[in-house]
């Protein structure tokens with residue numbers, strides 16, 4: 117975005133005062149920088165999403181099929197029958213407003229329809245009209261006819277929700293607006309209105325096994341590049357294998373980790389760690405994606421994309437699966453995978469080959485999070501670290517929405533960070549752990565054309581980073597999510613400045629002692645370690 | 656608009672009762688409508704819960720609000736992220752009895768480009784007071800429907816009237832109910848965001864409950880009615896041996912009619928959160944989805960892109976890179 121507004125400009129536009137007109141009488145205005153591009157017909161077709169066509173969300177005529185209303189309402193009835201969450205959440209909201217100011221998009225944009233409760237009311241008003249008795253009374257009962265404008269509005273705000281579930285933490289009944297957005301997007305996809313930034317990666321993932329569309333040879337060459345770098349920085353040559361039958365473990369991580377910085381640094385951390393352990397593991401080019409764009413498309417799409425992980429584990433004959441640092445990936449792995457594509461009776465209950473620890477909490481799904489795995493190694497004294505190699509880094513930790521509110525993975529990454537870094541500072545209490553703020557780009561919103569929306573959505577997170585930067589001199593935002601690693605750098609650049617972003621296993625890789633007496637003068641980014649010599653003299 | 660509509664509606668309801676009684680329709684307001692209301696309430700409530708129950712819970716989606724159970728040396732938050740049924744019972748009890756999630760409430764604001772968070776427990780306190788007092792008032796009313804009145808009902812009455820003020824003793828919960836209801840109403844009006852999202856369906860039950868409380872308080876302390884005759888009527892209702900004694904003041908019938916409307920309205924409204932909270936899948940599930948497989952009864956058959964199809968497309972590239980293939 118060449119003419120990106122200045123931070124002050126964006127800030128001065130934020131206003132929490134709702135408009136004078138009632139929300140039902142305030143027509144939606146598609147603001148540039150707030151809506152995604154429409155999905156392309158060839159991509160929709162590749163993943164069998166219906167009604168693909170050339171269209172744009174700013175067109176007056178969206179070229180919806182003639183019987184679109186019937187399709188929508190039938191789809192809605194179907195979902196109400198299939199999901200108790202949906203039916204219940206449509207019925208029981210008391211509009212207490214506890215969730216209203218908990219959404220980062222509301223905090224950042226001030227748009228009242230970004231209050232979770234109103235986002236949900238967009239769909240709820242249709243529910244009332246067509247699925248309840250009182251809704252027949254019309255407007256006074258909060259019911260609305262399904263019109264094209266109503267549908268467009270639902271579309272617009274369904275892609276201004278990152279399905280982060282922060283609202284659900286504060287709701288007295290646990291109403292999860294993410295769940296409602298998921299339903300809305302299922303309906304949107306029945307009408308062929310998926311966004312480009314979601315349908316593109318989905319089509320890629322379906323074909324090549326990863327969102328980025330990396331084909332096997334590209335994956336291999338990306339790894340060679342990392343392996344060479346690692347050798348240069350550490351003197352250790354690691355030897356990752358691909359699609360290797362008979363390996364003990366399959367490792368799956370988001371493809372961004374072997375595609376772009378700073379994810380690649382995290383990946384280098386994994387590589388070093390596994391090499392040090394002599395772990396018998398393999399990568400897969402077929403199941404080369406941990407993330408899952410199906411999660412925010414439709415439950416069937418999620419299942420189709422996810423199927424590759426178990427299928428590949430079975431084909432290769434591994435014992436169990438280890439998973440890398442990623443948010444959406446872990447929501448799917450933790451809460452959906454076993455249900456959708458299990459039971460994984462061809463795998464064994466996961467046991468760490470190094471420490472013998474049984475991962476009881478993963479004994480059915482048979483997939484373990486890398487920070488659970490590493491924390492266990494450290495606790496059992498299997499790894500040695502030179503923490504001072506991370507002394508130029510003053511990290512804080514960003515909890516990803518999905519691992520926080522869809523899993524509860526809080527202590528594991530913190531334990532790892534504290535084991536490999538001398539310094540660590542938490543961001544304010546209301547912005548971490550279960551109350552963590554989204555990066556602003558989750559659930560398929562990491563699209564260039566909505567940068568302004570994403571910057572505003574990421575404002576609460578950036579603000580908290582700024583706070584610890586000023587208070588504690590924090591210069592590194594660590595995280596366990598590939599989307600975070602992709603979107604937080606420009607976000608903190610814009611709002612904060614001089615803070616970098618890294619994965620937790622980059623910090624591990626920096627500090628990990630590969631062999632006694634090893635000297636490292638550069639970190640995994642290839643940057644000289646400042647003050648290493650001085651430190652040695654002091655010791 | 657919604658507010659005015661609801662206010663007018665509740666006043667109209669009270670007027671209807673007033674006129675009805677003046678027209679001598681005592682049987683209608685004292686017997687038929689209360690019975691109808693109870694029937695609608697029970698049938699509607701059950702039907703709604705059955706409807707919810709019929710929709711399955713396909714995925715295991717608890718919202719986790721604390722540390723998960725993972726490695727044995729990591730301290731789990733057993734209430735906010737339960738890994739056992741007992742934990743879930745604890746979590747639900749906290750939600751239902753103490754409004755745990757509402758207790759987290761914050762006020763978010765923006766000041767000089769900084770997002771700030773203030774503690775905001777008023778909503779929690781106000782709703783807890785509202786619900787608790789409503790509940791106690793309801794239980795206290797058992798004295799009209801039992802003979803002899805059980806000791807514990809009398810005890811609640813005694814505790815409630817501990818201030819020993821006035822004749823009859825001032826019962827705290829009625830006053831608290833009115834005050835808390837008033838607070839919830841004022842909050843709806845003065846909190847701009849809450850006002851913006853409010854519908855008639857939000858004001859109506861509030862006004863109705865305030866109306867019930869107000870008519871009750873008027874009747875107890877100000878426009879007194881013949882309590883012996885009231886009990887004759889209510890006992891009749893309870894024992895299906897109905898009769899309407901002469902000479903009960905009209906205020907009683909207004910009170911009773913508003914309650915009847917509240918009950919009949921209940922199953923079709925947001926008040927069903929009473930039933931819903933127990934079924935909420937983000938709260939009532941154990942966070943053990945990797946430990947125990949959750950079964951989706953309608954798990955769909957889907958098309959997948961198989962490894963064979965993948966290898967067929969990329970075999971040559973894989974071979975060139977020395978990546979093992981199934982078919983040479």
Ligand code: HEM
Pocket residue numbers: 210211212288750751752754757778781782785786789839840843857858860861864926928929932
């Ligand atoms: C298990 C039982 C119940 C629980 C846990 C519960 C919980 C809550 C909570 C947390 C709120 C939101 C805060 C608020 O707006 O005050 C609320 C609102 C409300 N509840 Fe309940 N409730 C229960 C039963 C009832 C019953 C039996 C009634 C009355 C018949 C009732 C009437 C209301 C009303 C009218 C509101 C909206 C208040 C407003 O407009 O601001 N609730 N409830």
Ligand code: SF4
Pocket residue numbers: 208209210211212213214215216232233286287288289290291
């Ligand atoms: S917190 Fe829950 S009940 Fe209250 S308005 Fe939001 S979704 Fe509705």
Ligand code: SF4
Pocket residue numbers: 218219220221230231232235276277278279280281282283284293294297
């Ligand atoms: S899930 Fe997150 S983004 Fe969506 S409405 Fe709730 S708080 Fe906002």
